[in-house]
Amino acid sequence: MLVLSVAVLLLLKTGLSSIGTVRGCVIMTESEFDVVVIGGGSTGTAVARDCAMRGFRTILLERDDIASATVGTCAGMISSGLKYMEEPEIVDMCSQEVVYFNRIARHIVTKLPILTPMLEMSDLSSGGNFAEEYSKRAATRDVPPVLFLTPEDTREIEPSVHPDIIAAMYFEEFFIDPFRYCLLQALDAKNHGAEVNTYCEVVDIQQEGSGDSYRVNYYNRTTGDMESTTTQAVVNAAGPWAPDVAKNAGAEVEIRPNKGAHVIFDRRIVNVGIITKAVDGRMIYLFPHENTTLLGTTALDSWEDPDTLVASQDEIEYLMKSIEFVVPSIRKARIIRTMEGVRPLVADWKIPEDDVTRGYEVIDHADAGMPGLYSFTGGKLVMARHMAEAVTDRLCQLLGNHAPCRTHEVPLPGNEDDVNIEALAKKYGVPMHTLERMRARRGTEIEAILDLAQENPEWKTNICTCEPVTEAEIRYAIREEFPHTLNDLRRRVRLGTGTCQGTFCTYKAAGILADELGLEGEDYIVDILDFRAERWKGIRPVLRGEQLAQEELAQGVYSCVGNLDQSDVEYDLKPWEEGMQ
Ligand SMILES: Cc1cc2nc3c(=O)[nH]c(=O)nc-3n(C[C@H](O)[C@H](O)[C@H](O)COP(=O)(O)OP(=O)(O)OC[C@H]3O[C@@H](n4cnc5c(N)ncnc54)[C@H](O)[C@@H]3O)c2cc1C
Structure with missing residues (x-):
């Protein structure tokens, strides 16, 4: 009405x-x-x-x-098709797509070395024909063929791997920032x-x-x-x-809806990716991801509402128990959050969910x-x-259009040229580490951001120190990339996704967003509360151990110092959602 x-x-x-x-x-x-x-x-x-x-x-x-x-909950692996060995046409398609990704978006693509540690002889045969199929297509993707490593070499690359392993398979996969x-x-x-x-x-x-x-x-x-x-x-x-x-x-x-969970750790707890068998024989992984580590994933038939999904305790323990076999120290690592998404799989029925075509x-x-x-x-x-x-x-x-497809050859914005971080650091007086992280998000756009910082030197300040993200990059993203909220800004620059989960950057970034978009009073507070609520959704299922102390600090900053729990603002609804009632 x-x-x-x-x-x-x-x-x-x-x-x-x-x-x-x-x-x-x-x-x-x-x-x-x-x-x-x-x-x-x-x-x-x-x-x-x-x-x-x-x-x-x-x-x-x-x-x-x-x-x-969904895409925001995925690992960003542009896979060679390890999981789809039974569907060779999909493996071929994925291998070719990886070549295109490296052509059109190489500034946001990274290569990750991966180990598959083996604890018993039966693990040696468990990869099926993976090594052969992978190696056949390796040259196309510009990676080496699969290598088999001794336990000593494996542990030199990744010391956290179980001391009793008998060998490991080594290969490389590509990832993109989704x-x-x-x-x-x-x-x-x-x-x-x-x-x-x-x-x-x-x-x-x-x-x-x-x-x-x-x-x-x-x-x-x-x-x-x-x-x-x-x-x-x-x-x-x-x-x-x-x-x-x-x-x-x-x-x-x-569709056959299939939910999957990730558990996220507070830092890069492994040097390389690990792929191993889960407790039920499925494959799971532990990947260094930006400045954190991702453990995933589950794959379960699910008819829950995809809008309100959160990871269950069963999913978290399934992943932890499974990875513990090859990385025994995993329980000592600090989990900062979970994320959960639904794969909209093709509606194949009466086969195990993992066998449904990808x-x-x-x-x-x-x-x-x-x-x-x-x-x-x-x-x-x-x-x-x-x-x-x-x-x-x-x-x-x-x-009746005859234009050919060119999406595999025309670069995406930012991929026009190489970026020399060292030269930029000298020219603009911004630390190399900050610039390297900015380059990984921006490619050649980085110079436009640095020019903005040059005109306003105070914008060289890091607003998010976990990533890090400068004020200049935040202002640039607001002006050029149409975010409406802090959550949108998170997707543009990874604001609040690091170790502190937004404890120290949310209020600072909110001020910048309000300044750029002309937000005032209630809109500004609603947005902060909404951002905190979205972080809380992923934090709540893993609120234990050291993470409890971190969360108490965050609550202290926003509820006590910020007085936001005293606010009488209705923050379940965004201003524009009120009209939907
Ligand atoms: C846990 C997990 C891990 C994964 N890991 C990988 C991986 O490593 N590599 C890989 O290649 N794939 C991976 N996937 C699969 C991949 O993420 C998905 O297949 C893919 O992202 C789906 O993208 P989409 O655009 O089809 O769907 P979505 O990302 O869900 O996009 C659909 C969009 O439609 C919008 N929408 C819905 N209704 C309306 C409406 N009425 N009006 C307007 N808009 C609407 C939604 O808001 C949404 O933004 C993973 C999936 C999961 C769940």
Whole structure:
């Protein structure tokens, strides 16, 4: 009702005439595009980029922020396909995609050496034909073939490995920053003319005309307005929410939802990645990740609401017990948080969840009388570009466009050239460590940030000391990368993701965000509380040992000194969500 009255008031004020109503709300604005992409995860941003590059008038609609859902909970491994040895076509696809990632996004790609320690003879045969299959494709990916190491060599590389191991397999895999990857795809889509609208939730899709066009209605959570666009094609890239989005159009999509948890440690507790068998024989991993370490992952059928998922005690203990066999000191390490996501797997039934294909399907709803409507199921971050190419090829066929795909050869922003950290450190007077972390997020963009710092020398200060992140980078991200909240800023610059989990940077960054966006009073406090609540979601399941003391300090800073627990602000809802009630 509130939305309705706000919309009517606005209509009276602006003199606009009503375009129509949906769910009782007046539609405020209308537009027209060739393609509407729903979902701003790895898949949707890749589709928007490809469509825009091929000249389609494209709009991307994301109900939250870019990379705010499943892709933000993943390890970022752009894998050679260790898990999919039974599906050689997927292994080939992934190997080729890794080559493309290193071509278009090498500034946000890292290579990680990995050990698979073996404790008994049966472990030696457990990798199946992995060593052979991996080595066959190694040259393509510019990595050495699999090596077998002695226990001595293994422990020299990684002293925390169990002293009783009998050998280890050594190989290398690539990783990408999932947040930056999605954002860069969205920014590049914009550079090629696409409109990228975050905080816009699609609530209704109506078939129009003779059935070959669609009206997509969406709720703009920032303005509180209902908006509408007409289009010839809709791509549903909503991950675990793909069935819900399809329902909005009266179509059907089925996925096999599969949840996975990660446990995160406060620092890099291993020099290299470790992959080993879990208690049930599945493979799990321990990866140094940015300035932390990731232990993952579980894979469980799950029909829980993906919006409210948290890691269970069973998942945490399953991972800890499993890794303890090869890294016995793991219990002494400090866990700072967990994260949990849902894989929108292809709907294969009556097979164990781990055996479900990690491939993807593009569902063409033309078969159900809805030409131009496509939905994705399955897939992975590493396949996002490939998935986008597949659906955009179909759109080209449908809409008579002959432009070839170029997403595998055109660099993403920041990957234009090499960056000389030493020279920049001398020129701008910023420590090498800070610059190296900035380079890993920014590539060649780093100079624009440093120029900003040069004009305002006080912005060279580190606001987040865990990463570290300077004030100049935060201000640059706010100006160029459309964050609305502190959580969005976290995805842009890794604010609050390190050891202190935002204890010492949240209030400082909130001041900068408020300054740049002109936020005041309540909005500012709501955002801090929202950011703390989001951190708390991951911290709560592992609140034990030394982490308890850290959390008490954080509570002290925000509840006692900051007096935020005394605030009478309703922080369950964002200001724009009030209208949704
Ligand atoms: C624990 C875990 C670890 C993983 N590790 C890896 C890995 O190392 N490597 C790898 O390649 N893959 C990995 N994956 C798989 C990978 O993360 C996913 O397959 C992939 O990220 C899915 O991306 P997506 O864009 O399809 O979905 P999402 O990232 O979920 O994006 C869908 C988007 O749609 C939006 N949306 C939903 N409804 C609407 C609506 N009505 N209107 C507008 N927007 C809407 C959501 O807000 C969301 O942002 C992992 C997955 C999990 C769970």
